[in-house]
Amino acid sequence: MSRKVLIIDDDADFTEAVGVYLETHGYQVISAPNGREGLRLAKAEAPDVVLMDVVMDERTEGFFTLQQLRRTPGLERMPVFVVSSIYSSVPGFSITPEKSWLRHDDFIAKPVDLPRLLELIDARLNQAGTANASGGAA
Amino acid sequence: MNPETRSATPPAPAAAAPPAEVMVVIDDDYAMRLSCRQILTKMGYRVEVFEDGAAGLDGVARSKPPLVVVDLKMPGISGQEVIARVHELDPEIVIIVITGYATIATAVEAMKSGAYDFLPKPFTPDELRLIVGRGLERRRLQQEARRLQLERELLKRKFITFVSHQLKTPLVAIHQYLDVLLRLGDSPTAAEKRDEWLGRCIKRTEEMQDLIRDWLTLAQAEGGALTRHREPVDLGHLLQQIALTYEGLVSSSELALQCAIEPGALVVQADRQALSVLFDNLITNAIKYNRPGGSITVYGGEDAGEIRVSVTDTGYGIPEDARPYLFDEFFRVGGTAAPRTSGTGLGLPICRRIVTELGGTIEVTSETGSGSTFTVRLPVGSATPPQPGAQG
Ligand SMILES: Nc1ncnc2c1ncn2[C@@H]1O[C@H](COP(=O)(O)OP(=O)(O)OP(=O)(O)O)[C@@H](O)[C@H]1O
Numbered sequence: 001m002s003r004k005v006l007i008i009d010d011d012a013d014f015t016e017a018v019g020v021y022l023e024t025h026g027y028q029v030i031s032a033p034n035g036r037e038g039l040r041l042a043k044a045e046a047p048d049v050v051l052m053d054v055v056m057d058e059r060t061e062g063f064f065t066l067q068q069l070r071r072t073p074g075l076e077r078m079p080v081f082v083v084s085s086i087y088s089s090v091p092g093f094s095i096t097p098e099k100s101w102l103r104h105d106d107f108i109a110k111p112v113d114l115p116r117l118l119e120l121i122d123a124r125l126n127q128a129g130t131a132n133a134s135g136g137a138a
Numbered sequence: 139m140n141p142e143t144r145s146a147t148p149p150a151p152a153a154a155a156p157p158a159e160v161m162v163v164i165d166d167d168y169a170m171r172l173s174c175r176q177i178l179t180k181m182g183y184r185v186e187v188f189e190d191g192a193a194g195l196d197g198v199a200r201s202k203p204p205l206v207v208v209d210l211k212m213p214g215i216s217g218q219e220v221i222a223r224v225h226e227l228d229p230e231i232v233i234i235v236i237t238g239y240a241t242i243a244t245a246v247e248a249m250k251s252g253a254y255d256f257l258p259k260p261f262t263p264d265e266l267r268l269i270v271g272r273g274l275e276r277r278r279l280q281q282e283a284r285r286l287q288l289e290r291e292l293l294k295r296k297f298i299t300f301v302s303h304q305l306k307t308p309l310v311a312i313h314q315y316l317d318v319l320l321r322l323g324d325s326p327t328a329a330e331k332r333d334e335w336l337g338r339c340i341k342r343t344e345e346m347q348d349l350i351r352d353w354l355t356l357a358q359a360e361g362g363a364l365t366r367h368r369e370p371v372d373l374g375h376l377l378q379q380i381a382l383t384y385e386g387l388v389s390s391s392e393l394a395l396q397c398a399i400e401p402g403a404l405v406v407q408a409d410r411q412a413l414s415v416l417f418d419n420l421i422t423n424a425i426k427y428n429r430p431g432g433s434i435t436v437y438g439g440e441d442a443g444e445i446r447v448s449v450t451d452t453g454y455g456i457p458e459d460a461r462p463y464l465f466d467e468f469f470r471v472g473g474t475a476a477p478r479t480s481g482t483g484l485g486l487p488i489c490r491r492i493v494t495e496l497g498g499t500i501e502v503t504s505e506t507g508s509g510s511t512f513t514v515r516l517p518v519g520s521a522t523p524p525q526p527g528a529q530g
């Protein structure tokens with residue numbers, strides 16, 4: 001059985017491109033266009049990893065969804081990567097992941113560096129340990 | 139009030155009346171300190187008095203008063219220096235200088251170094267009250283102006299942050315498509331997806347073009363440039379012309395568009411291109427947020443000395459809680475009622491700007507689920523062109 005990735009993003013093109021890439025690397029990909037649907041899938045489909053956009057219908061929908069996910073029994077430890085283009089290091093306009101309450105490595109900037117994404121997912125899954133180990137991404 | 143609750147709850151803390159503001163008086167003359175204290179206390183302030191500059195500065199640093207009254211001639215630290223040091227602590231503190239007749243020249247110096255005004259000794263309570271009142275009022279106005287300025291800057295920053303995010307979003311999609319295509323090389327997946335994905339990339343570049351175009355149009359409208367070249371325009375005629383250009387889109391969207399223009403000329407004094415931008419936006423929305431089988435009605439008529447144009451659709455309507463934000467930059471109705479459409483959320487802000495520049499109003503009424511009407515009212519213009527030079 002292949003590992004399952006849930007992409008929560010309101011940009012269908014982003015989801016399609018990254019989804020196909022992950023599929024060609026052996027992942028099963030499911031997706032949701034907003035936080036509400038994402039939360040539903042996270043509960044129903046038990047993905048191994050979640051990629052979550054921040055700015056969807058609501059400006060901080062991703063953070064809000066992440067918070068809800070963390071409060072859902074059974075999903076507290078689900079590996080989540082926040083994937084966003086809101087972060088910027090330009091002085092005066094800087095928003096950095098450290099300023100939010102995210103762990104540094106849980107954050108991936110858009111556009112996503114795809115080989116690096118695979119590495120990060122792999123690392124997280126191995127770290128998640130035996131409980132989740134169920135089979136192989138290529 | 140129920141006496142029981144009253145006795146059960148302790149009296150509300152100072153919330154009802156905010157604590158009185160502190161004023162600081164620095165003067166080595168005991169009588170002066172006393173009378174200043176009396177006058178200011180009567181005005182409702184808390185007063186702290188100090189007999190020399192050093193103690194006074196400590197007091198100012200501690201109490202952060204909005205206003206300081208200081209004697210120029212004191213032993214120890216001079217009044218001049220007190221002024222400078224107070225403003226080092228907080229440049230917004232209003233400083234009133236008290237001085238004897240002999241030192242008017244010095245008082246002028248003091249004002250040059252930042253005091254708000256001076257009061258020659260002896261002065262009447264009324265004089266002190268007047269000057270204190272004026273000083274505090276100026277401080278209030280300055281703070282208000284600064285707050286507005288700050289708000290404007292914040293808004294501008296927010297706008298820039300937002301525009302850059304809106305531009306980044308399609309760029310990211312394009313980047314991601316092209317990157318994956320490159321990485322997939324000539325695999326079957328790539329062959330299967332290539333054409334569709336390239337088509338999507340082009341769509342996304344169009345989205346960026348639209349955003350940039352609307353952004354520039356908005357900036358143009360805001361500077362008044364879009365409404366500068368005014369001439370008498372027959373709106374009835376213009377609306378018919380605009381409607382014609384939508385025939386194709388209307389029928390391919392399975393909609394019907396009709397113009398209901400009242401007879402007689404509907405003349406406004408306006409920029410023809412601005413009017414086109416305005417009604418293009420309203421009609422495009424009426425098409426975009428409509429359903430197959432629906433209709434769009436463009437009405438034009440004169441009403442109580444104004445030209446009234448309305449664009450009515452039978453579409454999804456606008457939820458009541460969204461209506462107050464419709465004309466805000468980048469606002470788009472989210473949620474699931476209507477299917478996702480592309481758009482910048484700048485169309486209606488542009489409309490509002492143009493209408494305002496032309497001295498008119500725009501408003502919306504809507505029934506969620508059954509349609510919306512956008513109504514524009516413009517002043518009636520005269521049919522003859524204005525005299526040359528009258529255009530400024
Ligand atoms: N006639 C309408 N019926 C229903 N909703 C509307 C209508 N007109 C506007 N809206 C809502 O108001 C939002 C803002 O409209 P606006 O014209 O400013 O931007 P847009 O249509 O999204 O983008 P653009 O006009 O730049 O393509 C729309 O996204 C839509 O949700």
Ligand SMILES: [Mg+2]
Nearest residue numbers: 423481485486
């Ligand atoms: Mg629009």
